[in-house]
Amino acid sequence: MKAVILTAGQGTRLRPVTLTMPKSLVPVANRWLIAYAIDVLKLAGLNDIGIVVNSLNSPIVSLLRNGKSLGVNIEYIVQENQKGLAHAIGLCKSFVGDEPFTVFLGDNIFQDRMTELLTSFADSGAEAKIVLGEVLDPTRFGIAEIEQGRIVRVVEKPQDPPSNLAITGVYLFRKSVFDAISRIKPSGRNELEITDAIQVLIGDGHPVASYELDGWWIDAGKPDAIIMANQLVLEELPYTPAPENGGQVEGNSEVSHRVLIGKNSRVIDSVIRGPVIIGEDTVICNSYVGPYTALGDNVVVEGSEIEASIVMKNCEIRNIQGRIDRSLLADNARVTSAPHMPVAHRFVLAENSYVQF
Numbered sequence: 001m002k003a004v005i006l007t008a009g010q011g012t013r014l015r016p017v018t019l020t021m022p023k024s025l026v027p028v029a030n031r032w033l034i035a036y037a038i039d040v041l042k043l044a045g046l047n048d049i050g051i052v053v054n055s056l057n058s059p060i061v062s063l064l065r066n067g068k069s070l071g072v073n074i075e076y077i078v079q080e081n082q083k084g085l086a087h088a089i090g091l092c093k094s095f096v097g098d099e100p101f102t103v104f105l106g107d108n109i110f111q112d113r114m115t116e117l118l119t120s121f122a123d124s125g126a127e128a129k130i131v132l133g134e135v136l137d138p139t140r141f142g143i144a145e146i147e148q149g150r151i152v153r154v155v156e157k158p159q160d161p162p163s164n165l166a167i168t169g170v171y172l173f174r175k176s177v178f179d180a181i182s183r184i185k186p187s188g189r190n191e192l193e194i195t196d197a198i199q200v201l202i203g204d205g206h207p208v209a210s211y212e213l214d215g216w217w218i219d220a221g222k223p224d225a226i227i228m229a230n231q232l233v234l235e236e237l238p239y240t241p242a243p244e245n246g247g248q249v250e251g252n253s254e255v256s257h258r259v260l261i262g263k264n265s266r267v268i269d270s271v272i273r274g275p276v277i278i279g280e281d282t283v284i285c286n287s288y289v290g291p292y293t294a295l296g297d298n299v300v301v302e303g304s305e306i307e308a309s310i311v312m313k314n315c316e317i318r319n320i321q322g323r324i325d326r327s328l329l330a331d332n333a334r335v336t337s338a339p340h341m342p343v344a345h346r347f348v349l350a351e352n353s354y355v356q357f
Contacts, residue, residue, distance in 0.1 A: 001121070002046065004089065004101060004102070005049060006088050006089075007023075009054075025059060027296060028294070037106060038067075040115075041104070043113055049074050050074075052078075052092065053078060053079070055080070079091055082191075087192040093178050100172065105170075109220055110217045111232070111236075114170065118172070127176055128171065128177065129208070131169075132213065133217045138161035143156075143158055150208060151198070167195070168217050234294065239258060240257060240260065242256050249261075250266060250267065250268045260277045262281070264280055265283065270286060270289065270301075271288045275292060276289055276294070278295045279298070281298045283299075285301070288305040288306070290306065290307025293310075294310050296311055298313055304324065305320070306325075309324055309327040315331070315333045
């Protein structure tokens with residue numbers, strides 16, 4: 001069985017971060033989002049993966065290459081125009097051939113490893129299987145209606161939801177889905193909806209089964225969701241003892257357990273309270289780094305406080321009054337205070353930026 005990961009979307013809800021990087025490359029606990037999907041697939045023995053990108057010039061292609069460094073085999077399928085999930089899946093027909101296959105959205109992250117689901121589908125009697133998760137507000141999601149263990153209807157953002165079970169972005173299909181996709185029409189937003197294709201399968205009498213997730217899942221399409229995903233992943237860091245002074249921890253520093261410090265990074269006269277992950281060649285001086293923070297490679301935090309945040313590589317945070325909280329800083333961002341009078345705020349912000357004082 002093969003696997004497909006969809007990553008061609010523009011990531012508009014995460015701008016300005018995604019103006020310079022695909023959403024699936026946004027780091028969670030210092031790992032790309034897409035790496036978590038690849039982990040799940042590898043665990044189930046699914047090593048042949050097709051990744052749908054919007055261009056072969058995508059950073060995804062240049063960073064992941066053929067997948068050898070990740071222990072998988074990657075091929076790329078180009079979706080030049082984003083015409084919906086069903087359109088993207090339809091482009092994968094030649095890649096998957098006649099085999100059953102699974103589809104993952106590249107911006108979702110799951111606590112559940114789903115290994116038994118992925119390894120058993122090929123020999124099951126289901127024509128398709130859809131992964132579902134409970135949600136508090138089903139009017140915001142594609143929702144499944146289930147009768148006697150089978151999905152009998154899927155509906156997008158219903159005003160009167162038939163259940164609280166949302167479609168989470170993991171699907172298992174057989175080749176019949178390509179015929180179903182060929183028979184649907186664009187929706188009101190001019191996209192081919194995968195929910196419509198699933199409904200065709202149901203209408204044709206094919207058994208469409210469901211799988212309910214065990215544990216949390218995050219659609220990491222917005223900054224708050226990315227921050228939450230980072231917290232949930234860091235929460236699962238295994239216990240590690242607090243590092244002692246000397247080596248990477250210097251001066252009057254206090255570093256708790258569950259703090260991972262990368263190669264050549266230094267903690268100087270600072271307090272670090274885990275769970276925290278710190279990349280390589282990063283310097284933290286006269287600062288406080290609180291729980292659920294991920295600092296990337298080559299970051300400087302000096303004279304500042306930060307907590308529950310993601311700071312990507314090559315960033316600087318210097319001499320900030322007050323605590324930076326639940327923030328997302330993209331590569332090469334600089335947050336500094338004015339070193340001289342008059343004290344003022346100066347901003348250079350991209351579209352959809354958000355600043356709170």
